[in-house]
Amino acid sequence: MKFMMMVIPKGYENAAPGTMPDPKHVQEMMKYNESLQKAGVLLDLNGLHPPSTAARITFSNKKPTVTDGPFAEAKETVGGYWMIQAKSREEAIQWASRAPMNDNEVIEVRQVHEMSEFPPEVQEKAKFNK
DSSP states (O other), X not given: OEEEEEEEOTTGGGOOTTOOOOHHHHHHHHXXXXXXXXXXXXXXXXXXXXXXXXXXXXXXXXXXEEEESOOTTOSXXXXXXXXXXXXXXXXXXXXXXXXXXXXXXXXXXXXXXXXXXXXXXXXXXXXXXX
16 A cells, blocks of 8 residues: 655745755654665655745636745645555554654655545546556
């Protein structure tokens, strides 16, 4: 099963463009990332630029409206993620619990939909012609 572990750092919703992480914290995180890799569960990982550099596209009657960040209504925002392969939700939670996070930071663990979970009619409509 694939799981996305999303980092929600407190205050990142207000971070200025160009905000960079603390080098010491990056070093701690790299040790953790290495442990994920050595265990064979790491599929992908990345950090994200602050929402002050983002854009949101909302739709009304199928027409897009673009809003540039920062977003006044944002109370939390994703700052980065890991994509892992785990045997169970519990294993994914165990991995997330080992992350070297700072006080008041959150990791949200969510299972990724696999195509095999969908009914045949959905799978048929989701086929992608290469």
